[in-house]
Amino acid sequence: MSEASEKQAAGPSGGIGVVIVAAGRGARAGQADGPKQYQRIGGRAVIAHTLDIFLSHPMIGSVVVAIHGDDAELLQHAAGVHAERLITVIGGPSRQASVRLGLLALRDQAPAKVLVHDAVRPFVDAGLIDRTIEAIGERQGALPALPVADTLKRESATGMIDETVSRAGLHAAQTPQGFPFWPLLAAHEKAHHLGKTEFTDDAAIAEWAHIPVKIVPGSPDNVKLTWARDIALADQRLLSAQQRFPDIRTGNGYDVHAFEPGDHVTLCGVAIPYERKLSGHSDADVGLHALTDALLATCGAGDIGTHFPPSDPQWKGAASKIFVEHAAKLVRERGGRIANADITLICEAPRVGPHRAAMTQALSAMLGIAPERISIKATTNEKLGFVGRGEGIAAIATASVVYPGEVPA
């Protein structure tokens, strides 16, 4: 089914719904400093990796996260820029209860299909999500699973082997598990009202409710982080990938402002006495405007006009420091770390050299990075063009930011 027809099949309610269950306490992982879904792997919370995959998938509409009542702040922090796209509900005392509460929160969106996923499976991939969605039918669920590879033994009460169990046809179940929305919700509601609480996954509830479930190939990478060791291995795996393909992004920005009558110009946050000033809606700090665009460019966040429209009277005469600090905040909210910033000012006058140290200090404070990571350069335009005729000042800026994760394949 094509992406478009898939969306159509999901109805006008906005695509395929997702319930991510994250209300467990992670007793088996035994982390003293908080539940496993908020432990950091590859520099970010486990659940942040999981959310990345679902929220960047083109077919996914509403996403509900079922959390523990104590974890609202942890989720807010971990979700970062994703937070506003999420519907958050408080989960229940078991996975089954959390899924049910998540499904109830999706009722208003009325998706045709729903995927239920463990927050603690951060290595799910888009291909696996596609396969699962593809296999959901009007009255058929879909379960990604892998054939069991080990020989299976049943243990007796005395710790001895009772029997060897045939592994023929046995599979280890993964998530996301996919279902037509209303039949799954009805099955959960029925189980709840009958006090049946023993189901460890949704395919088991579907089986009980006579909803057929098709097995699709799971992924060996899609492990559930259950034990402390799983978290440590996941961290190592991401860190080694990041060392191979670190997500370093570069942005550039350019700006120009014309002179008008005045007595000083503001460049890179420093007021320099001069016989004219730069004309502009704000303080016309051409260097900071170019840098704002360069920072925004590293995370595809538009340009300075997107965030501070010149038509908005509140930015009249504003100190351009506000623009740079806002862009740096957006970068940080995405987990980015500014590695360096480089600004070239192009003008015949005033002379920039005597103010370079003050500009570097000002930028260091604005960006929260060491002065050695900041470079401010100046050049004349050899009397060529509008800059050469002394009609204005131009600036070019470059910023490099290291973002969490690796460059996608």
Ligand SMILES: Nc1ccn([C@@H]2O[C@H](COP(=O)(O)OP(=O)(O)OP(=O)(O)O)[C@@H](O)[C@H]2O)c(=O)n1
């Ligand atoms: N009351 C619960 C229990 C579990 N889960 C979620 O279900 C997923 C899979 O469960 P599991 O690995 O068993 O997580 P925990 O219950 O947290 O772990 P443990 O059993 O070791 O305490 C996890 O994302 C977990 O947060 C949930 O939403 N609500």
Ligand SMILES: C[C@](O)(CO)[C@H](O)COP(=O)(O)O
């Ligand atoms: C749903 C599940 O991920 C399928 O493998 C798994 O059953 C959930 O974990 P739990 O340890 O059974 O709660």
